[in-house]
Amino acid sequence: MPADIAQAIDDAARTIRGSHYVVALVGAGLSAESGIPTFRGPEGLWTKHGEPDLRDYDRFQEDPAKWWEMRISRASQFPELVEALNTAIPNEGHFALKDMEDEGVLRHIITQNIDNLHQIAGSRAITEIHGNRTKLRCIECSSRWPMDEFPMDELPPHCPECGGIVKGDTVMFGEPIPRDALNECIEQTRQCDCMLLVGTSAVVYPAAGFPMEVKQMGGTLIEVNPNETPLTQYVDVVLRAPAGEALPRVVERIRGDSA
Ligand code: NAD
Ligand code: ZN
Numbered sequence: 001m002p003a004d005i006a007q008a009i010d011d012a013a014r015t016i017r018g019s020h021y022v023v024a025l026v027g028a029g030l031s032a033e034s035g036i037p038t039f040r041g042p043e044g045l046w047t048k049h050g051e052p053d054l055r056d057y058d059r060f061q062e063d064p065a066k067w068w069e070m071r072i073s074r075a076s077q078f079p080e081l082v083e084a085l086n087t088a089i090p091n092e093g094h095f096a097l098k099d100m101e102d103e104g105v106l107r108h109i110i111t112q113n114i115d116n117l118h119q120i121a122g123s124r125a126i127t128e129i130h131g132n133r134t135k136l137r138c139i140e141c142s143s144r145w146p147m148d149e150f151p152m153d154e155l156p157p158h159c160p161e162c163g164g165i166v167k168g169d170t171v172m173f174g175e176p177i178p179r180d181a182l183n184e185c186i187e188q189t190r191q192c193d194c195m196l197l198v199g200t201s202a203v204v205y206p207a208a209g210f211p212m213e214v215k216q217m218g219g220t221l222i223e224v225n226p227n228e229t230p231l232t233q234y235v236d237v238v239l240r241a242p243a244g245e246a247l248p249r250v251v252e253r254i255r256g257d258s259a
Contacts, residue, residue: 009246011237012196012222013253016105019194019220024097025210026111026118029199029225033091033244036084036115040201041227045078052078057174064156064165071168072155085115085133093198094121096247101125105254108188112200112207114170127184129177129207131169140164142178177206185210193219198243202231 016022028038038044046052060067076082098121100106108125111118114133118126131137137144138159150157150166157166171177189195189210202208208231211221215234223235224243232238239246 005239005241005246008237008239009249009253012224012239012246012250013256015194015220015222015237016100016196016250017254019105021191022100022106022194022196023108023110023188023192023214024100024106024196024198025200025202025207026097026109026113026198027200027202027207028113029201030093030097030111030243031088031091031113031115031117032199033093033242034084034088034115034117036088037081038199040203045081049078052173054173056172060167060172060175064167067167068155068157088115088117090117090121091244093243093247094118094123096243096251097198098122099248099251100254103251103254106196107191110185110188110207110210112204127181127188128169129181129185130171131178131181133168133170135169136166137169137178138162138164138166142180144169182206189213193217195219195221197221197223197225197229197231197235198247199225201225201227201229203229 029041032038039046094117097106097109101123109118109123110127110129112130114130116132116134134147135144136147136150138161141159141162141164143159143161159166192214195211195214197211202211211231215221220236221234222237223232224239224246226240226242
């Protein structure tokens with residue numbers, strides 16, 4: 001392990017231990033080592049194949065039945081992403097975040113990932129800002145259901161609570177972040193005095209704004225990412241390594257310090 005990474009791991013562990021309320025802000029990079037490609041970053045799908053259609057949500061609203069038919073027929077702009085999502089399992093980085101929660105040093109995860117891998121790894125305090133691919137959601141009242149428990153006897157399906165149209169829980173391009181998830185993020189950020197930025201390029205709002213708020217309130221930022229991001233310049237501890245390698249070592253150090 002290079003000396004600067006060993007030093008950063010020590011610094012990260014000490015900073016986390018010395019903070020009152022640590023929140024992790026997680027992006028697609030955490031799941032890269034589970035074989036799920038990211039959109040951005042050097043190996044990202046958009047970097048390789050170009051940007052996607054940003055009118056997704058408009059199209060859904062124009063014709064929800066057609067959107068559902070396409071979804072059921074499994075048409076996708078990124079088949080390699082869907083295939084990877086279907087087979088992925090959590091990696092050491094997911095388990096390290098779970099361990100940090102068990103140790104009482106990580107209070108909450110705000111994740112931009114939709115892959116359900118935090119839950120499979122056993123993390124509990126999670127806000128999914130872009131939804132969860134294994135769930136459905138009513139666009140009117142935001143009720144959510146596991147996909148395999150929802151009766152699909154009409155397209156589009158309707159909410160049993162309010163009659164609103166039901167869509168996949170995953171937030172589409174052009175779709176607002178569900179209010180309840182956004183409020184939870186705002187509340188978590190307000191309490192946070194140390195934000196752990198894991199595998200996120202932090203350019204997508206509103207998530208990109210949370211670290212800046214922590215910083216403005218005098219908190220600290222730790223970045224775990226093999227690549228530089230627009231936030232790097234504001235970060236207090238930079239761990240320039242893949243999350244699946246770096247995070248377990250941070251947990252080791254945290255446990256060592258408390259032994
Ligand atoms: P992003 O903007 O957060 O960028 C990914 C970041 O991960 C980059 O900065 C890259 O340098 C970093 N990275 C790559 N490998 C890493 C590793 N091993 N460890 C740590 N960091 C690593 O995310 P995006 O790819 O632009 O995706 C945009 C949105 O699309 C996401 O916010 C999410 O909603 C959705 N998405 C989700 C998944 C998923 O659920 N796994 C995957 C792709 C995209
Ligand atoms: Zn409803």
